Every structure is written in C-alpha cells, then in structure tokens.
Amino acid sequence: MVGESIPGVGTMESEGKARRTLIGSLSSSFTLLILLALVAVFGLLQGTRFLNLGNAQDIVLNASQLLLITVGVTFVIITAGIDLSVGAVLVLSAVIAAKTMIWLSGTPEQVRAYEFPNQNVGIPVGLVAGILTGLVCGLVNGLLVTRLKLPSFIVTLGTLGVALGAARLITGGTTVPNVPQAVQRDVGLRELVGFDLGSAHVRLTPPMLVTALVVVVAWLTLSRTRFGRYTFAIGSNAAAARRVGINVDRHLLKVYGLSGLLAGVAGGFDLLRFGTASVGTHDSDNLAAISAAVIGGTSLFGGLGSIGGSVIGAFIPAVLRNGLVISRVQPFWQEILIGAILILAVYLDQRRRRTEERM
Amino acid sequence: MIGAKNGGSSEAVLRAVGIEKQFGPVRALQGVDFEVRPGEIVALIGDNGAGKSTFINVLTGVLSPDAGEIVFDGKRVRFASPQDSRARGIETVYQDLAVAPHLDAVANIFLGREYRMTGPLGALGFLDRDRMRRETEEQLRALRVRVPGLDRRLVTLSGGQRQGVAVARAVMWASKVVIMDEPTAALGVAQTEQVLDLIRQVRNNGIPVVFISHNMPHVFSVADRIVVLRLGEVVAELDPKRAEINDAVAAMTGAETRAERAEGATGGR
Numbered sequence: 001m002v003g004e005s006i007p008g009v010g011t012m013e014s015e016g017k018a019r020r021t022l023i024g025s026l027s028s029s030f031t032l033l034i035l036l037a038l039v040a041v042f043g044l045l046q047g048t049r050f051l052n053l054g055n056a057q058d059i060v061l062n063a064s065q066l067l068l069i070t071v072g073v074t075f076v077i078i079t080a081g082i083d084l085s086v087g088a089v090l091v092l093s094a095v096i097a098a099k100t101m102i103w104l105s106g107t108p109e110q111v112r113a114y115e116f117p118n119q120n121v122g123i124p125v126g127l128v129a130g131i132l133t134g135l136v137c138g139l140v141n142g143l144l145v146t147r148l149k150l151p152s153f154i155v156t157l158g159t160l161g162v163a164l165g166a167a168r169l170i171t172g173g174t175t176v177p178n179v180p181q182a183v184q185r186d187v188g189l190r191e192l193v194g195f196d197l198g199s200a201h202v203r204l205t206p207p208m209l210v211t212a213l214v215v216v217v218a219w220l221t222l223s224r225t226r227f228g229r230y231t232f233a234i235g236s237n238a239a240a241a242r243r244v245g246i247n248v249d250r251h252l253l254k255v256y257g258l259s260g261l262l263a264g265v266a267g268g269f270d271l272l273r274f275g276t277a278s279v280g281t282h283d284s285d286n287l288a289a290i291s292a293a294v295i296g297g298t299s300l301f302g303g304l305g306s307i308g309g310s311v312i313g314a315f316i317p318a319v320l321r322n323g324l325v326i327s328r329v330q331p332f333w334q335e336i337l338i339g340a341i342l343i344l345a346v347y348l349d350q351r352r353r354r355t356e357e358r359m
Numbered sequence: 360m361i362g363a364k365n366g367g368s369s370e371a372v373l374r375a376v377g378i379e380k381q382f383g384p385v386r387a388l389q390g391v392d393f394e395v396r397p398g399e400i401v402a403l404i405g406d407n408g409a410g411k412s413t414f415i416n417v418l419t420g421v422l423s424p425d426a427g428e429i430v431f432d433g434k435r436v437r438f439a440s441p442q443d444s445r446a447r448g449i450e451t452v453y454q455d456l457a458v459a460p461h462l463d464a465v466a467n468i469f470l471g472r473e474y475r476m477t478g479p480l481g482a483l484g485f486l487d488r489d490r491m492r493r494e495t496e497e498q499l500r501a502l503r504v505r506v507p508g509l510d511r512r513l514v515t516l517s518g519g520q521r522q523g524v525a526v527a528r529a530v531m532w533a534s535k536v537v538i539m540d541e542p543t544a545a546l547g548v549a550q551t552e553q554v555l556d557l558i559r560q561v562r563n564n565g566i567p568v569v570f571i572s573h574n575m576p577h578v579f580s581v582a583d584r585i586v587v588l589r590l591g592e593v594v595a596e597l598d599p600k601r602a603e604i605n606d607a608v609a610a611m612t613g614a615e616t617r618a619e620r621a622e623g624a625t626g627g628r
Contacts, residue, residue: 225484226473229462233470236459243457244471245442303461357514 030348031295031312034341035319042323050326053200057208061273063318064211065090065282067311068266070289070296071218072138072259074310077293078222079255080235080302081145081152086263087285088163089137093267094277095167097130098176101271105180116180123183127271131264137163138260142253152256160286167279176277188272207269214262219307231255235302288317291338295345316341371396371430372567373418373449373536378427380413380591387413389591390427395536400558400568402578402599405588406611411571414588415540418569419451420444432535448534452525454541460514460521464506465495467513468528498531502564504557519550526557530566537561538569543577555581575604589613 042050049055069086076083102111105122116122137159144155193204222228230251233241242248270277294300295316296309320334371394380388387410395401405411416422418429420438429436431447438444441451458467469491475481492509499506504527506520513521522542529537539558543551558581562568572578578585579599587595587610595610608614 221484224486226475226486227484229466229470229473229486232461233459233466236461237457240457240459241470243441243453245445246471303459353514 031297031309031316031345034345035312035316038316038319038323042319042327046323046326050323053197053202055322055326057203059315059318059322060208060211061205062322063315064207065266065269066285066288066292066318067211067314068214068262068269069259069285070292070310070314071214071307072262073286073289074293074296074298074305074307075218075222075231075255076152076259077290077298077300078231078235078302078305079252080238081252081256082290082300083138083141083156083256083259084153084286084290085137085141085156085160085163086259086266086289087282088160088167089134089260089263090267090270090285091277091279091282092137092163092167093130093134093264094270095170095176095267095279096133097126097268097271098179098277099126099170100129101126101180101183102176102178111178114178114181116182119180119182123180123187126183127268130268130271131261134264134267135257135261138257138263139253141260142256145256146249146252164279171277171279173279175279179271179276181275183271184273184275188269188275205272207272210265210269214265215307215311222305222307227251227254232303235304237303288338289314291342292317295338295342297345297349299349372432374430375414375418376428376430378414378417378429379425380410380417380422381425387591388417388424391588391591391593393418393586393593395567395569396584397567398562398565399583400562400570400581402570402572402582402585403588404572404575404578404585404607404611406573408590409588409611410591411588412540413591415451415538415569415571418444419449419538445532448532449536449538450529450533452522452529452537452539452542454544458513458521458525458528461512463512464509464516464524464527465492467524468495468531470528472532495531499527502527502530503560504530517550519546519553522546522550522554523557526554526561530557530561530564533566536567536569538571540571541573542570543572543574551577575607578607579604587611 039051069090073083073086101119101122103122104125105111105116105119110117141152141156141159144150144159145152148155187206189205191203192206192209193202195202222231230241230246233246234248234251238248267277292313293305293310294313296306296311296313298305298310317334317338320337321331324331324333374394376392378388378391378393379386391410391414393403393414403411403414413422417424418438420440420443423437423439429438431449436447438447445451459470462470465488474487474490474494476485476487481487495509504523506523506527508516508520513524516524522545526539526542529539542558543554546554555577558568558570562583570578570582582599585597585599585602585607586593587597587607589611590613594613595606597607597610
C-alpha cells in the first residue's frame with residue numbers, strides 16, 4: 001500500500017530487508033550456536049568422557065526441572081508478566097508431595113522403621129498432591145494479578161516468600177526424612193523405554209519422558225493453537241486483545257496456573273530423582289528460568305518468545321555445568337558464563353529488533 | 360436538535376435519537392440525534408470535549424446512554440457491549456492503532472475470531488492458519504483493499520500500513536457500518552491519503568462509514584455529509600460540496616451561536 005506509491009521507497013526497503021534478515025538470522029540462531037559451541041569445545045577437550053550417551057542422559061535429567069519451569073515462565077513472560085515464584089512453588093510442591101506420601105504410606109511408627117505398607121497409594125497420591133499444590137499456587141498468582149490489578153513482579157515476589165516460608169515451616173527447615181525410597185527406585189529410575197544404541201544402552205525414565213512430553217505439548221500449544229495466539233496477543237497489546245473480545249483476565253489466570261502447575265511437576269521430580277524434598281536448593285531457580293527464557297529470545301516486554309528458544313536457553317547452563325565438572329574446572333564458572341551470555345544475548349536481540357522494527 | 364431531521368430518511372442503517380449521557384456533573388451528551396444512511400461517508404466533527412468519543416462509545420455499546428434510543432436495521436436495539444455491536448455488523452477502527460504489533464496481519468484480522476481446524480485437533484484449539492490466510496486474501500481482493508506483507512509482523516510495517524491492517528480488519532467483518540475514530544491522527548501525509556482512499560473504497564463497496572476527525576481538509580475531502588457536535592449537542596449539518604471549512608470551524612467553536620454569546624456574558628472564570 002505505502003511502498004508502491006512513494007518513489008524510491010521500494011529500493012530502500014529491499015536493501016533494509018536484506019540487512020534485517022541477515023542480522024535477524026544471526027541473533028536468533030546465536031543461542032543455538034552457543035550451545036553447539038559448548039558441546040564442540042567440551043567434546044574436543046574431553047572426547048568420549050563428555051561425548052557419550054550416559055552423559056547426554058545425565059545432562060537431560062539435570063536440565064529437566066529447569067526445562068519444566070522455564071516452559072511455564074516463557075508463557076508468563078510472553079504475556080508481558082513475570083513469575084518469580086516458580087522456584088519456591090517447586091520447593092513447596094515437593095514438600096507437600098513428600099509429606100502426603102509419608103502420611104499415607106504407613107503409621108508414624110512404621111515410617112520411622114522405614115516400612116511403607118501403603119506406599120502403592122501414598123506415592124501416586126503424594127505426587128498428585130504436589131502437582132495440585134503447584135497449580136493452586138499458580139492460580140493464586142493469576143487471581144492476584146487479574147483481580148487486584150497488581151504488577152506480577154510484586155505478586156510473585158510475595159508468593160515466593162509465602163511458598164518458601166510455608167515449605168520451611170512444614171519441614172522445620174530441613175530435608176524431609178523417611179520418604180518411601182520406592183518413589184526414587186521404582187518410579188523415578190524406572191526404565192520406561194529402553195533400547196540399545198551401538199554398544200550403549202539408552203534408558204528413558206519417567207522424568208525424561210514427562211519433560212519431553214511437556215516440551216512438545218507446550219511448543220504445539222504456543223505456536224499452533226488459539227491459546228498460544230492469545231498469549232502473544234495479550235503480551236503485544238492487552239487493550240487490543242480486550243477490544244476484540246478476548247477474555248484477558250481468564251487467559252492470564254490460565255497462564256499463571258500453567259506456570260504453577262509445571263513448577264508442581266518439577267517439584268515432584270525432586271522426589272523421583274533424589275528420593276526426598278530438599279528445601280535448601282532451588283533458591284535461584286526462578287532467576288535461572290527467567291534467564292533461560294530470555295537467552296532463548298523471549299522478550300521481557302511481552303509479545304515475543306518461543307519454546308524452542310527456551311529449551312536451548314535451559315540446556316546451556318546444564319551443558320556448561322556438566323562440561324566444567326568433567327573438565328575438573330570449578331563449576332562456579334557456570335554462573336559467571338551464564339551471566340555474560342545473558343547480557344550478550346539480550347544485546348544482540350535488541351539490536352536485531354531496532355533494525356527490524358519501525359515503531 | 361437541528362441536525363438529522365430533514366425527511367428523517369426512513370431507510371437509515373443506524374439512527375440515534377435523543378442520546379443523553381452524564382458523567383457526574385458533566386453533561387457529555389445532551390440529546391444527540393444522528394443517523395447513518397446507506398452508502399455514505401458521514402463525518403462527525405467537533406472540538407476536544409465536544410462529546411465525539413462518548414457518542415461513539417454509546418453507538419458501539421462501550422457505554423450505555425442515560426436516555427435516548429438507538430435504532431439499527433429498523434429495530435430498536437440496546438448494545439450491551441462492543442462485542443454485541445460487532446456481532447451485528449458494526450466495526451470500529453480506533454485512533455490508537457488497536458492492533459497487536461507482534462502478530463502478523465492475518466492474525467490481527469482474525470484476532471478473537473480464529474478459525475480452528477476441523478476434527479479433534481480443532482477441539483484442542485489448533486488454528487486453521489491456511490484457511491484464515493486464504494480468506495483474508497480473497498476478501499481483501501474482493502474489497503479491493505491492498506495490504507502488503509500479510510504474513511509480516513506489524514512492527515515491521517509503517518504506521519500507514521498498520522492502520523491499513525486495522526481498516527482492513529474492520530472492513531472484512533463489518534456487514535453494516537464501519538466507524539473510524541480519528542483513523543488518520545497518527546499518520547503522515549502519504550499514508551493519510553491511502554487511508555482516505557481506503558475509506559472511499561469501503562463506501563463504494565456499499566458499507567456506510569462514520570468518520571470522526573478534527574482534521575478539516577481530511578473531512579472535506581472524504582465526507583458526503585458532515586455533522587458538527589459541540590458541547591454534547593448537534594449544532595449543524597453541512598454539505599461539504601456547498602459549505603466551506605470556515606463554516607465547519609465556526610460551528611465547531613460556536614463562533615456564531617447564541618449559546619456562545621450567553622456563555623461569554625456569564626462565564627466569570
């Protein structure tokens with residue numbers, strides 16, 4: 001409409017377009033390049049000590065909890081909100097799951113003697129209770145954001161404190177003891193799918209398969225469904241979304257609920273992987289998830305982001321940590337490098353957008 | 360009062376009679392009569408605070424009037440919400456570019472009205488993107504509306520192109536009336552000309568347009584009829600072929616009305 005009628009604009013546009021797509025493709029693949037470069041560097045330095053199937057499975061397993069909460073946080077950030085509470089909700093969900101499990105699996109005396117006659121009921125009900133705890137926390141966040149019209153930063157900072165404090169109150173501040181070990185041994189480490197690949201045996205456990213399922217469903221939901229489209233529309237221009245009749249508040253409630261739900265599932269993973277609920281870890285999981293989403297190209301201003309980017313963003317710290325440990329380098333370097341990558345990724349992203357956008 | 364009386368053209372698509380609206384002590388609308396006739400561009404003009412936006416909000420169901428009635432398609436109606444008026448074929452284009460800039464043109468045009476796939480995938484909310492794109496192309500071609508880059512995110516388009524998408528969306532869904540609230544306010548000269556062309560095109564396709572603006576040259580270049588609102592009342596109705604811009608400005612500012620003189624005498628501020 002405009003291009004054709006103004007002399008000279010056509011050529012300017014096509015030049016600008018070429019430059020735009022070049023810079024655009026550079027920075028959108030930047031995070032993938034970093035991930036591949038890390039794999040290449042550790043692979044060259046450590047050879048098969050790093051590049052082997054068992055280690056790849058370790059990395060996937062270690063990334064699984066961060067992946068889950070990053071997926072949830074990605075939806076929230078795309079709506080131009082933030083969820084700082086996911087790490088605390090994860091801890092509270094794990095504690096509720098562990099306590100429910102212990103309570104249902106046997107009498108206090110039996111449990112103290114490590115006997116769990118009812119664990120076939122206790123374990124599944126406990127896991128469901130943990131997941132529901134996450135969902136409820138997320139819905140509370142959503143209700144506070146939409147009903148009280150408070151900034152999500154404040155609401156989720158508040159619920160972070162409430163959830164973490166509640167978890168520590170329930171446990172007295174220590175790791176939950178006397179969890180039925182079957183939850184780790186028979187559920188968390190169970191080989192659901194196994195096959196031989198060359199000389200190595202691949203075992204896929206419930207945490208891996210659940211994570212993969214969540215990632216695929218989230219990717220389809222965000223990129224292919226109406227739910228995903230409304231998520232982007234609300235983050236892009238909430239007033240415009242309201243004007244076309246989208247129920248913005250109800251959608252935001254679902255998005256915060258989803259983030260809490262996935263934090264609840266990640267809390268269940270604590271039990272599956274470690275056989276206990278630890279209140280001392282996950283302190284900075286919320287910031288790790290936000291960093292991963294942002295490194296993956298999600299804009300804190302809303303309207304932009306992808307599950308694929310967030311998955312790459314969540315794998316970068318896991319690969320770094322694993323590679324550094326194998327290389328016998330202090331793993332604390334991971335935090336420093338992630339900080340630098342975060343800043344560089346956002347800088348490149350902003351430059352790309354400035355050349356591409358005309359607002 | 361004075362306006363919209365001549366013959367009362369019974370076939371008006373949309374007619375508002377004696378609309379009143381009060382906000383606290385402020386009487387924003389004091390009995391407005393207004394009608395939209397088939398195949399016309401009617402301009403609604405007025406100074407800031409004349410009540411244009413309030414009136415449009417009443418017409419589209421954003422606000423409900425304190426008194427008066429709206430007759431649409433020959434029947435008395437009450438629009439409970441903007442969705443209600445949209446469902447009956449009245450579309451509004453807002454001045455502040457009410458689009459989602461991170462979505463592409465097709466997504467914006469179908470926002471809130473997405474087609475889903477048939478079968479179980481559709482029940483899960485999967486979008487039928489091909490069909491939405493195809494229908495957008497077909498409809499816009501039939502309407503002779505040109506929008507470049509249907510699959511480009513709107514942030515990468517110019518202001519005029521973006522407003523073109525907003526107008527195209529209104530045109531695609533409006534079966535009865537398109538209301539445009541200052542659609543050229545944010546645009547440059549060339550872009551404005553394109554939007555004005557688009558407005559004429561909408562009228563030529565048989566859908567009447569209500570055009571709200573304070574830009575007199577735009578109003579005179581595009582309107583078939585001009586209704587002037589001042590302090591919540593219709594104070595004049597002008598024929599742009601006979602009237603001059605000065606007449607419109609005089610009516611808008613009340614330079615010639617008795618009310619103005621009375622106000623000047625008593626207004627001790």
